Amino acid sequence: MTTERPSAPGAYDKYAFEPFALTADLAVFTVRQERLHVLLVQRGQEPYAGAWALPGGFVLPDESAEQAARRELAEETGLSEANAARLHLEQLRTYSEPDRDPRMRVVSVAFTALVPDLPEPRGGGDAAQARWLPYEDVHDLAFDHDRILADARERVGAKLEYTCLATAFCPAEFTLGELRQVYETVWGVPLDRPNFRRKVLATPGFVRPVEAPPRRTGGRGKPAALYRAGEATALHPPLLRPEGRTA
Numbered sequence: 001m002t003t004e005r006p007s008a009p010g011a012y013d014k015y016a017f018e019p020f021a022l023t024a025d026l027a028v029f030t031v032r033q034e035r036l037h038v039l040l041v042q043r044g045q046e047p048y049a050g051a052w053a054l055p056g057g058f059v060l061p062d063e064s065a066e067q068a069a070r071r072e073l074a075e076e077t078g079l080s081e082a083n084a085a086r087l088h089l090e091q092l093r094t095y096s097e098p099d100r101d102p103r104m105r106v107v108s109v110a111f112t113a114l115v116p117d118l119p120e121p122r123g124g125g126d127a128a129q130a131r132w133l134p135y136e137d138v139h140d141l142a143f144d145h146d147r148i149l150a151d152a153r154e155r156v157g158a159k160l161e162y163t164c165l166a167t168a169f170c171p172a173e174f175t176l177g178e179l180r181q182v183y184e185t186v187w188g189v190p191l192d193r194p195n196f197r198r199k200v201l202a203t204p205g206f207v208r209p210v211e212a213p214p215r216r217t218g219g220r221g222k223p224a225a226l227y228r229a230g231e232a233t234a235l236h237p238p239l240l241r242p243e244g245r246t247a
Contacts, residue, residue, distance in 0.1 A: 020105035024069035025056030025145065027092065027152030028113040029135070031169050031185045036135040038149060041076045041127035047102050048142035054149065055130070056108070065109040066091070073113075077130040078122035087113045088168040092152055100144045112152040114168040157186050162238040164206055167229035173210050175224035176200060187241045199239055205232030 028039035040052045055076045059068040066089060074084040092110040100106060121130035135153065139146065159165045160183060167174075169182040180196050200206055207227040214223030 018105065020107055021101075022059040022065065023056055023106055023108045024059055024065045024072060025054045025095075025108050025110045025148055026069050026073055026089075026113060027054055027110065027149050028073070028087070028115060029152070029156060029169075029186075030115050030117055030132065031182055032117055032132060034181060034185060036153075036185045037132040038135050038138055039077065039121065039130065040133055040138065040141070041123060041130045043126070043142055044123070044128035045126050050128070051140070051142040052133075052138070053142035054110075054145045055127070057126075059109075066111070069109075069111045076123065076127040079118070083118070087115055088165075089113050090155075092148070092155060095144060095148060097144065108148075110148045110152070112155060114156065114165060116169060116171045153186075157241070160186055161240050162235050164229065164232055164235060167207070170229075173212065173215075173226045173228055175215055175226060176207075177224055179207070179227070183239070183241075189242050191242075203232070203235055203237075203239070205230040206235065 026039075030037050030039070039055060041055050043049055043051050043053050055073050057068065057072040057076070059065055063071070069089060070081075070084045070087070073079060073087070074081050089111045090113070092112050094107060094109050096107045098105060100108070121132070123129035135149075138149065141149065156165070166179060166182045166186075170178055176197050177193075179200065180191055180193065183196070184190055208230045210226040210228055212226050214225050
């Protein structure tokens, strides 16, 4: 006959706490037709069936929050696992308000991603469809995703000032005009072209010239030289947005 040993005074009891679920949500941005777009999925199940939401889902027992974010991104949008793995993901913050999900207590680790223009996504998993939508047209998202999206937009705008993150919006080879368009689109303000060019080329390691024929970008101007992202991660000095603009 065996006898259970009584728990030592003060021993940890995992059953003394209410269980909760962990999810990963993603605010994925790109630039299309000179406008900032965000990747959304239309929910195919309750709660909020038919509503638009950020891609995301529950974290499985054998994966990290980042692994879950990449898996959900591929499953719900039709992106290949290879494309999802290459995206620049950055952890945004944790959202843990008790009533943010009507099903149960759910804590979300949110990520933001900046990507060059990708093919049209397609819904998968529990998403009815997936679509790139202009940021300024997005509202009334499911759960607290409006808040997550606004926080992500503010983070991206701020990080463009002091990091080289803008190159993540660009293809592998890009013109300085395409890079400038990223700043103008995210910040919502036009920039002085000669001044922008001077600052970018004067910043060590921001961009590197590509030994390739220049690219014609439209209009009647001469073809533009191509660049790729340099090895730097921070901008010294920072590339500040025009004073008074916080978008």
